[in-house]
Amino acid sequence: MTAGGRRGRYHHGDLRTALIDTAIELIDERGVRGFSVAEASRRLGVAVSAPYAHFADREELLAAVAVHAYEVFVAELRPQLTRFRAPARRLAAIARAYVRFAGTHRPLFDVIFGAGIDKVRHPEVKDAERPVTDAVLDCVQALAGGDAASEELSGAVEAAAHGHALLLLDGDFGHGEQAVELAAERAARVTLALVGSRHLLGRPFEPVRRAEPATRGRPT
Amino acid sequence: MTAGGRRGRYHHGDLRTALIDTAIELIDERGVRGFSVAEASRRLGVAVSAPYAHFADREELLAAVAVHAYEVFVAELRPQLTRFRAPARRLAAIARAYVRFAGTHRPLFDVIFGAGIDKVRHPEVKDAERPVTDAVLDCVQALAGGDAASEELSGAVEAAAHGHALLLLDGDFGHGEQAVELAAERAARVTLALVGSRHLLGRPFEPVRRAEPATRGRPT
DNA sequence: ATCAGATTCTGAGCGGCGATCAGATAGGAG
């Protein structure tokens, strides 16, 4: 393959990669829902049928964008994880990085959660997602042992991070860089609150009662 | 208006309502993304252009469905709110009802959050949403006073409820009625944990990291 | 009862999109 991508030639050179990049551009301008394969082709100067040599359909192209999105996120997350040793802090760092990613790479975040990609038909996406879910699970298990309590905590943390990301993109924190930081910090604080909650890490409690469970896994 | 909606006649009778109902059916079968005005028309036996006498465009029809969805949710939420007096319990009840609604009225929930309706161009939706946000704000202000802490708590509660709803619809809690109840109960518990957290309701607690606007590397 | 005006619906049509297919073109292996 002659890497290049020079336009005007019969063979584009690296149409696959160019399509992914252009897709991100278009999604940034008009949203996932407004993205069309035809327009991406036009922008690249190729026939509207050309993309189908590289992707089975529109969804497969979006899935490739989603995989790239996870790679970017993981690349940003990893250095943050090495900065903290305590599982609770690491969990908070994940939440913060997650919200930051949503705020600073909006089109990528949009593709991951707004494109309606069927992860069963596109296992690549699930694979790309794995490092993130693994990181969460690691921390949670260190904190909660490994049974129902850990499931509950990981669900709560995921929900908190994702929810704050949505609120941020909805404009609830304002706009601009400081909105992103505010939302990210809130998500981190909420995560720590969840980890520190005496309600979640004990066994299931029924009423709000202040029954402090005896067994509390609290390493570090 | 000759109420009726008998098919075969030139005038349908109540096409507007019929379109909303049929839209919900279709969305239930193929998802919001798969819904088309044309197919709804076909199913109702009218011309594909008929809907445009009642709705400016596809999005306006979906907005009407969203308004109906909020009405249903509010109708289910209200009796739950009267069952509890303590703000914390009410907040948990809201979260529980929210997740239950997502699980038992999936197409309606899909429309609200997956149809990409522009709430600025469709204020009816925001109006229909108001009773819910008001209920949350009521409880939160009773708990947190009214400043930053209350904003933080309400964001956390919304995030928790919405996040658990998404996890439920993603299959993370399994399937069927018991999955819905499990997810709803988890959301309620997490909400109580948030309310009970000494981290959230007090004044801001120690920053996780030293205030340092570090230069974060940006991978391609 | 009648009739003017406003609603609601039809039928035709436009442009855009996703997707398929046969065939042209280029790069690489032998």
Add this chain to the structure above:
DNA sequence: CTCCTATCTGATCGCCGCTCAGAATCTGAT
């Protein structure tokens, strides 16, 4: 150089959102 394979073109199909002129029907005022 020659053949093979991957890549790209051009044409085409069906579906969709949406518009428009005009027909059918309903409404309310007289």
